[in-house]
Amino acid sequence: MSRHHYRSSRSSAPPSITLYDIPGHTPQPWAPNIWRVRFILNFKRLPYTTVWVEFPDVETTLRSINAPPTAVRSDGRPIYSLPVIVDPSRNPNSPDIVSNANHIAEYLESRYPARQVFPTGSRAMQTLFVHYIQEVVAKPLLPIMIPLSHQGMAERSRSHFPGMGGVPVGPQREQAWAAVKEQFDFLAMVLDKNGGDGDGVVVMGEQVSYADFALCAVLVWIERMAAHDGWARVRTWHGGRWQRLLERCREWMD
Known part of the structure; x- marks a missing residue:
C-alpha cells in the first residue's frame, strides 16, 4: 500500500498537488530527479501530497491516472517513470498531469510564477546547466550510487531489479570517486567565475534557482544513500562548497 506525506496548507491555498515518488527503506525521499521537483514545490510554498509507488507498480499506476509517458522505446512502446505531478488547481475534474522533472519545472514556473526558479533571461542557460549536471556530472556517480540506491530501496522495488551489480570496493572504489571528483573540480572552476557575486555558492550568483535545485538533488542523493563513504x-571538496550549497537549500527540504 502506498504511503502518503501531507504538507500543511492554509484554507486559502490552491488544491493540493499530488507528487508521485519512489519510497526507500526509510520515509525520507532520495531519488534525485524527484528531489528537483520537491525543491521547487517547497520553494514556491505550494501544498502537496506524496504518493509513494514501488518500482513494480510505476507503469500500472501512471497508466491508471493517464499520465503521459516520459519516453518511447525503439519498438514504439511507451516508457513510464517518475516523477509525475497531478495538479487539480485549474479544474479538479480534469487536473493537469505532468511527467518528467524538467517538464514539471517548466509547468510549475508557468502556472505559479511567484518566487521564480527561472529568473528572467536565465532559462536557456539553466536548461544547459541542468543537462550538464544530469548527463556529465552525475554519470561517474552511477556505478557507485545505483548499487547503493538498490540496497536502500524497499524490498518490492529491490526485487524488481535482480542481479544488480555490487558497489565498487578497494582500488576500484577510489578510482570511481576520483572520477566523480574530476567532474566536481571542473564544476567548481566554472562556478568560481561568478567571483564575489552573492555568497559564491549558488549558480546565478545571488538568487537560488532551478540549476541549484538540480545540483542539490544530486547532493541529497549522495548524502542519503552514501552518507559514510560518499x-x-x-562535503569536504573545494573548501566545503557543496556542503554550503546544500545547507543553503536545506530550508526547502522539509
Missing part, C-alpha cells in the same frame, strides 16, 4: 568525501 557524502563524507564530497
Whole structure:
C-alpha cells in the first residue's frame, strides 16, 4: 500500500498537488530527479501530497491516472517513470498531469510564477546547466550510487531489479570517486567565475534557482544513500562548497 506525506496548507491555498515518488527503506525521499521537483514545490510554498509507488507498480499506476509517458522505446512502446505531478488547481475534474522533472519545472514556473526558479533571461542557460549536471556530472556517480540506491530501496522495488551489480570496493572504489571528483573540480572552476557575486555558492550568483535545485538533488542523493563513504568525501571538496550549497537549500527540504 502506498504511503502518503501531507504538507500543511492554509484554507486559502490552491488544491493540493499530488507528487508521485519512489519510497526507500526509510520515509525520507532520495531519488534525485524527484528531489528537483520537491525543491521547487517547497520553494514556491505550494501544498502537496506524496504518493509513494514501488518500482513494480510505476507503469500500472501512471497508466491508471493517464499520465503521459516520459519516453518511447525503439519498438514504439511507451516508457513510464517518475516523477509525475497531478495538479487539480485549474479544474479538479480534469487536473493537469505532468511527467518528467524538467517538464514539471517548466509547468510549475508557468502556472505559479511567484518566487521564480527561472529568473528572467536565465532559462536557456539553466536548461544547459541542468543537462550538464544530469548527463556529465552525475554519470561517474552511477556505478557507485545505483548499487547503493538498490540496497536502500524497499524490498518490492529491490526485487524488481535482480542481479544488480555490487558497489565498487578497494582500488576500484577510489578510482570511481576520483572520477566523480574530476567532474566536481571542473564544476567548481566554472562556478568560481561568478567571483564575489552573492555568497559564491549558488549558480546565478545571488538568487537560488532551478540549476541549484538540480545540483542539490544530486547532493541529497549522495548524502542519503552514501552518507559514510560518499557524502563524507564530497562535503569536504573545494573548501566545503557543496556542503554550503546544500545547507543553503536545506530550508526547502522539509
